Amino acid sequence: MSVKVVFVCWGNICRSPMAARVAEKRLAEEGLDAEVTSAGVSDEEHGGPMDRRARAVLDAHGYRSGGHHAHKITRAEIEGADLVVAAEPVHVSMMKRLAPDADIALLTDFDPAAKPGSGVPDPWYGGPEDFDKTLVAIESAMPGVVREVRRLSGQ
DSSP states (O other), X not given: OOEEEEEEESSSSSHHHHHHHHHHHHHHHTTOOEEEEEEXXXXXXXXXXXXXXXXXXXXXXXXXXXXXXXXXXOHHHHHHOSEEEESSXXXXXXXXXXXXXXXXXXXXXXXXXXXXXXXXXXXGGSOHHXXXXXXXXXXXXXXXXXXXXXXXXXX
8 A cells, every 4th residue: 555645844845855855765765655745835936946955965865856846735635645744833733724634743753852842943044054954854753754654554
């Protein structure tokens, strides 16, 4: 059974596409059948590419970075996903307005070392080092994401 996973941040140009690309690689390495996508809670970046700094950090660490086009999450996407993972609590709140009954996790929920209820800080306002820190936070959560996808797939 293919598990549908969607990662969500504000504009869908930094954190969520980075998380999706890390997840798709890790899940494939684990032999798990998953459809991994990303979206934003805002439409301001609609159709835009991934931030160049996000692409650079993904490229530097061996992840795929091309072919991304930002879009705003829809109720249908939320309801059609097996796992919805938000970058920050505000994103959870915004998606709950679209799909009140949806079960939405924070990316940091999957990192046992992260502060409960915390989010992944937005690197967009910073420099390249902030994108490196974001990648570290994403990679730290990935073992937990992989375990959850494995559980959802029945493996």
